[in-house]
Amino acid sequence: MNPGYKLSPVEASYSFAFLDEYAKREIRRAILKAISLPGYQVPYASREMPMGRGFGTGGLQVTLSIIGPDDTLKVIDQGSDDSVNAVNLRRFVEMTCPGISTTSNTSEATIIQSRHRIPELPLSEDQVLVLQVPYPDPLVLIEPSEARRKTMHGEKDYSRLLTRLYEDLIRFGEITISHRYPTRINGHYVLDPSPIPRYDIPKLNRSRALILFGAGREKKVYAVPPFTSAEPLAFEDVPFRTEDFRDPKTGERRPCSRCRSTDSFLDEFLDTKGEKIYQCSDSDYCNHRLFRKGSRPEKP
Amino acid sequence: MGYVAIKGGGRAIKGATAVLEMLRTSEGDRGTPLSLDVIETQLRLLTSRVLSEGGLYHPPLAALAIKQMQGDTLEAAFTLRAYRSTRPRLLETPVQDTSGMRIIRRISSAFKEIPGGQILGPTFDYTLRLMRFDLVDEDPKTFRSFVRRFLKDVPEDRLPTNFPRVVDTFRAEGLLPPASPRDITPFDITREPLVFPVPRSAALSTMARAETGSLLALAYSNMRGFGDIHPTVAELRVGYLPVLLPHPATGETMEMGEVLMTECEVIAMYEEGEDGGSPVFTMGYGACFGHNEVKAISMAILDRALQKGMRDGPSNPSEDPEFVLLHIDGVDSMGFASHYKMPHYVTFQSDMDRLRSTRRKAEGTGQDKTGKGYDPGGDPA
Amino acid sequence: MTMQTEMTDEAVVASGAAGTPVPETGQKILAVRDLTKIFGPGCGECLASTGPLADTNVCPRCGSIIALAEVGFNLYAGEILGIIGESGSGKSTVVKTLYFDLSPTGGEAVFHHSDMSFNLFTLNAAQRRWLRNHRMGMVYQNPHLGLNFSVSAGGNIAERLLVCELYHYGKIRTLVRELLSRTEVPPGRMDERPGGFSGGMQQRVQIAKALATRPPLLFLDEITTGLDLSVQARILDLILEIQREFMTAMIVVTHDLGVIRLLAERTIVMKHGRIIEAGLTDQIIEDPQHPYTQRLVASAL
Numbered sequence: 018m019n020p021g022y023k024l025s026p027v028e029a030s031y032s033f034a035f036l037d038e039y040a041k042r043e044i045r046r047a048i049l050k051a052i053s054l055p056g057y058q059v060p061y062a063s064r065e066m067p068m069g070r071g072f073g074t075g076g077l078q079v080t081l082s083i084i085g086p087d088d089t090l091k092v093i094d095q096g097s098d099d100s101v102n103a104v105n106l107r108r109f110v111e112m113t114c115p116g117i118s119t120t121s122n123t124s125e126a127t128i129i130q131s132r133h134r135i136p137e138l139p140l141s142e143d144q145v146l147v148l149q150v151p152y153p154d155p156l157v158l159i160e161p162s163e164a165r166r167k168t169m170h171g172e173k174d175y176s177r178l179l180t181r182l183y184e185d186l187i188r189f190g191e192i193t194i195s196h197r198y199p200t201r202i203n204g205h206y207v208l209d210p211s212p213i214p215r216y217d218i219p220k221l222n223r224s225r226a227l228i229l230f231g232a233g234r235e236k237k238v239y240a241v242p243p244f245t246s247a248e249p250l251a252f253e254d255v256p257f258r259t260e261d262f263r264d265p266k267t268g269e270r271r272p273c274s275r276c277r278s279t280d281s282f283l284d285e286f287l288d289t290k291g292e293k294i295y296q297c298s299d300s301d302y303c304n305h306r307l308f309r310k311g312s313r314p315e316k317p
Numbered sequence: 318m319g320y321v322a323i324k325g326g327g328r329a330i331k332g333a334t335a336v337l338e339m340l341r342t343s344e345g346d347r348g349t350p351l352s353l354d355v356i357e358t359q360l361r362l363l364t365s366r367v368l369s370e371g372g373l374y375h376p377p378l379a380a381l382a383i384k385q386m387q388g389d390t391l392e393a394a395f396t397l398r399a400y401r402s403t404r405p406r407l408l409e410t411p412v413q414d415t416s417g418m419r420i421i422r423r424i425s426s427a428f429k430e431i432p433g434g435q436i437l438g439p440t441f442d443y444t445l446r447l448m449r450f451d452l453v454d455e456d457p458k459t460f461r462s463f464v465r466r467f468l469k470d471v472p473e474d475r476l477p478t479n480f481p482r483v484v485d486t487f488r489a490e491g492l493l494p495p496a497s498p499r500d501i502t503p504f505d506i507t508r509e510p511l512v513f514p515v516p517r518s519a520a521l522s523t524m525a526r527a528e529t530g531s532l533l534a535l536a537y538s539n540m541r542g543f544g545d546i547h548p549t550v551a552e553l554r555v556g557y558l559p560v561l562l563p564h565p566a567t568g569e570t571m572e573m574g575e576v577l578m579t580e581c582e583v584i585a586m587y588e589e590g591e592d593g594g595s596p597v598f599t600m601g602y603g604a605c606f607g608h609n610e611v612k613a614i615s616m617a618i619l620d621r622a623l624q625k626g627m628r629d630g631p632s633n634p635s636e637d638p639e640f641v642l643l644h645i646d647g648v649d650s651m652g653f654a655s656h657y658k659m660p661h662y663v664t665f666q667s668d669m670d671r672l673r674s675t676r677r678k679a680e681g682t683g684q685d686k687t688g689k690g691y692d693p694g695g696d697p698a
Numbered sequence: 699m700t701m702q703t704e705m706t707d708e709a710v711v712a713s714g715a716a717g718t719p720v721p722e723t724g725q726k727i728l729a730v731r732d733l734t735k736i737f738g739p740g741c742g743e744c745l746a747s748t749g750p751l752a753d754t755n756v757c758p759r760c761g762s763i764i765a766l767a768e769v770g771f772n773l774y775a776g777e778i779l780g781i782i783g784e785s786g787s788g789k790s791t792v793v794k795t796l797y798f799d800l801s802p803t804g805g806e807a808v809f810h811h812s813d814m815s816f817n818l819f820t821l822n823a824a825q826r827r828w829l830r831n832h833r834m835g836m837v838y839q840n841p842h843l844g845l846n847f848s849v850s851a852g853g854n855i856a857e858r859l860l861v862c863e864l865y866h867y868g869k870i871r872t873l874v875r876e877l878l879s880r881t882e883v884p885p886g887r888m889d890e891r892p893g894g895f896s897g898g899m900q901q902r903v904q905i906a907k908a909l910a911t912r913p914p915l916l917f918l919d920e921i922t923t924g925l926d927l928s929v930q931a932r933i934l935d936l937i938l939e940i941q942r943e944f945m946t947a948m949i950v951v952t953h954d955l956g957v958i959r960l961l962a963e964r965t966i967v968m969k970h971g972r973i974i975e976a977g978l979t980d981q982i983i984e985d986p987q988h989p990y991t992q993r994l995v996a997s998a999l
Contacts (some may be wrong), residue, residue, distance in 0.1 A: 020354050021354065021374075022353070022377040024378075026480070028378075031403050034402065035402070035403055036403065037402070037403055037404060037405040038405065039405050039406070040402065043508070052594055058513075060510035060512050061508050061510055062506070062507060062508050062509050063510065064402035064507075065398035065399045065401065065648050066399055066402065067396070067399040067404050069395075069651070069652035069653075069654050069656055070648060070649050070650075070651075070652025070656070071652045071653040071654075071655065071657075071659075072652065072655075072656050072659065074652070083360060086932050094659075094660065095633045095660050095661075095663050096663065097326075099326050099327065100326045100660055101326035101329055101330055101659075101660075102326070102659055102660070104326035104327045104330060105326070105625070107735055108327075108330075119540065133661070133662075133663040133664060134663055151653070151656070161515055162513075162639055163639055163643075164513040164514065164639065167512075168823065171824075172823065172824045172827055174827070176857050176858075176860040176861040177857060179857075179860040179865070180846075180849055180853050180856055180857040180860060183852075183853055183856045183857075183860070183867070183870065184849055184850060186855045186867060187850060187852065187853070187889045188889075189670065189675045189678070189679075190675065190678045190679070190847035191674055191675045191678060193671050194671075195664065195667035195668045195671040196663070196667040196668070197664075197669060198665040200687065205908075211663075212663070212664045212668065214663055214667040215337045215665070215667065232651060234649045236510040236511075236651055237510075245566055252866060253865050253866045253867075253872075254866050254868050255867045260666065260667055260670040261670060261674060265677065278665075282666075283664070283666070284662055284663070284666060284667025285666055285669070298662070298663055298664075298666075
């Protein structure tokens with residue numbers, strides 16, 4: 018014991034982007050490897066971050082390793098810049114990366130860190146999308162051993178995963194995978210695209226922006242480089258389908274109750290009167306449409 | 318315009334932080350803030366646990382983490398671990414022989430007498446777990462004078478500085494396989510991810526900072542019957558181990574301080590020797606920061622189980638390196654369990670879409686669940 | 699990939715046991731030489747100190763089990779070769795090594811198919827997997843080894859078709875239905891899991907799965923053991939029909955002389971990891987040379 022121990026100034030402060038420089042360099046090397054092997058899960062020594070595993074520590078390590086003072090960061094969770102976890106992560110990056118800018122405006126951001134959504138607005142070559150990943154491996158559905166899964170990926174052996182889809186079709190007449198839809202990148206590796214809805218899967222295909230995936234707890238980084246093919250696993254005669262927002266009674270697609278958009282992913286919830294409401298999940302997209310129409314968005 | 322979903326995350330977080338702080342200080346005028354020294358000494362086993370699971374030997378910071386996280390060991394270890402992420406690794410200690418440990422407790426259940434002697438030391442093992450009501454309203458005077466009286470009454474026993482390890486006597490007789498070579502470079506789990514199969518040193522480091530309860534549960538499963546280890550504790554020791562580091566300029570090894578550690582070696586049933594040699598006992602090793610005997614014993618049992626699993630293939634969960642090593646980390650597992658509290662609106666929306674669509678299909682076509690399934694048109698079902 | 703030079707018939711009986719030259723027709727599709735499998739550390743005396751003469755397959759020096767010792771034979775397109783022996787004779791180990799379930803300690807096996815030759819034990823994991831999935835089929839005694847019981851009967855067959863990159867659901871369904879009909883499994887039960895099927899039907903699902911890719915080479919390991927006699931007879935008939943229809947070469951492993959008599963033109967008799975006798979099945983049954991074979995035949999009569 019050291020009675021009355023005083024922490025030294027070095028011990029009691031944090032450096033730019035929280036992680037030590039060696040860690041950031043190592044993660045950047047993993048990212049480069051991930052870009053070189055599209056869809057391949059690169060193992061890295063994931064560090065403990067000051068928020069819980071599962072709260073975006075993988076995405077955060079990727080963001081912190083690539084961010085510099087001239088970057089503009091947008092952080093969203095469930096499509097919203099203002100949800101608790103997004104606020105928490107953004108605040109942390111602002112605190113540990115002096116000089117960077119943050120925004121909620123999708124087109125202004127150079128780095129977008131997101132959980133569960135890809136923004137509605139198409140991304141550009143100048144942007145990097147960082148997705149937070151709880152389960153990096155789509156094969157975990159059918160094979161618990163990581164060592165065996167690694168061989169299966171290497172041999173492009175996805176027949177058991179496809180058999181799972183076949184079984185869905187015979188039992189339910191539908192593929193039941195709702196989100197985290199297994200997607201084949203560049204004709205080889207099948208990845209778990211993180212828990213984005215099927216609605217967002219087509220946005221991965223030949224994306225102009227670099228898409229990086231960071232899994233903190235499972236310690237993997239992987240990438241869909243720009244202009245790379247991304248095809249959801251499906252049968253030739255059973256097309257991949259995104260979420261259906263049509264009203265089964267009228268057959269019409271439901272509009273967002275705020276901005277009336279009929280081409281965005283919708284959140285469904287009950288208002289205080291118990292009535293069902295449909296609203297854009299991407300809050301920035303919704304706000305922009307409202308601005309364009311000349312009405313002000315309601316303050317949340 | 319319609320209803321707006323409640324978001325306002327920033328305000329909510331601020332509120333949560335304030336309530337937490339209010340609860341911590343809710344004694345109000347009667348309260349005294351906990352000092353780090355009080356935590357480190359009076360809650361020394363709690364501090365030990367946090368040091369060990371945090372994987373960073375820094376008792377004042379461990380005490381701070383305990384104070385800040387209001388006594389939650391998982392959260393405190395996690396905070397210490399996150400702090401560690403910010404520090405570069407500058408030097409590596411050489412692989413060390415622990416016979417130079419400054420012992421405060423040392424026992425062997427294999428022999429009545431061991432070279433150097435048994436030292437019971439600080440242990441609750443043979444104290445009765447009866448409530449000590451005298452501690453409810455403890456007299457500060459008695460409290461403060463005990464250590465003085467203790468040191469006065471206890472004769473200064475000249476303890477030897479070097480205790481031969483019990484397992485060395487087994488080795489000398491050839492009853493145990495020889496020790497692994499000292500010159501191997503141990504796997505550094507803070508710099509390399511586990512990609513299976515992993516070497517034993519990776520397994521040992523992972524277990525050394527594992528969550529105590531998780532290790533205990535898996536080790537217990539092996540002892541109880543989902544495994545075959547009936548261990549004998551060859552030696553359990555608690556003491557201070559010097560930290561040796563190479564001098565940055567000269568490279569010469571220097572003692573830089575010491576760390577409190579618990580170390581355990583268990584001996585289990587014998588097996589055929591390598592290359593047709595005589596049968597030998599098998600051994601498991603456990604060690605962790607701080608005073609945490611259950612953890613060290615559990616680790617030693619699991620080390621022995623994993624060695625068997627790595628060699629012959631696992632025949633139960635505690636022998637499966639992937640199963641054990643990927644599920645014992647407190648930071649990983651508690652984080653993931655907690656994350657389910659976060660919003661999952663989007664994925665749940667997706668789930669509802671699938672269920673509704675599937676139900677429509679079942680109802681619309683009148684097919685039962687064992688029906689012919691998806692009909693792409695060409696299916697002559 | 700190496701091409702094998704044509705082997706003489708003597709080489710078929712590689713373990714040196716007496717055997718009559720056997721007429722062989724058709725294209726050779728498999729040549730096995732010196733196939734050896736030792737469980738245990740192995741030592742210099744393993745082979746010399748075990749075998750039918752020593753009457754053991756356990757090496758007295760190092761305790762290793764000699765499951766196979768320098769076994770060799772040829773297999774021709776469309777032919778059914780029987781391997782018979784008691785348990786522990788190594789007969790199942792032969793097909794397990796050829797199907798890559800076990801890796802051999804030594805020896806060579808060359809598989810010929812449409813102008814290509816594959817030296818089986820020098821292939822990498824991906825090549826092995828490809829051959830297993832595309833060119834070979836296996837039916838195990840224990841259906842749990844050949845079928846995934848958490849997937850429907852049809853799904854089991856679909857998996858094999860998916861491996862071969864057939865990604866059309868409608869076509870997969872049609873093929874699955876055809877294969878199950880061909881192996882006499884009611885197609886109406888194709889979406890049920892095999893756990894609810896009778897033992898005979900589970901074997902027929904395994905056969906359908908093995909046949910899904912129309913492999914030129916099929917391994918059958920004690921597939922009727924433990925089944926009722928009437929069920930056995932129907933499965934054996936099915937095997938014969940398949941052989942005629944698809945010209946599939948097969949290696950049939952059994953301890954049952956009746957199975958050999960019905961299915962195999964040529965037979966290998968094994969004991970303690972060695973081939974002790976080989977030749978035309980009729981000759982072996984009518985004029986067994988080795989005392990063990992004589993006992994086997996006598997007991998079956």
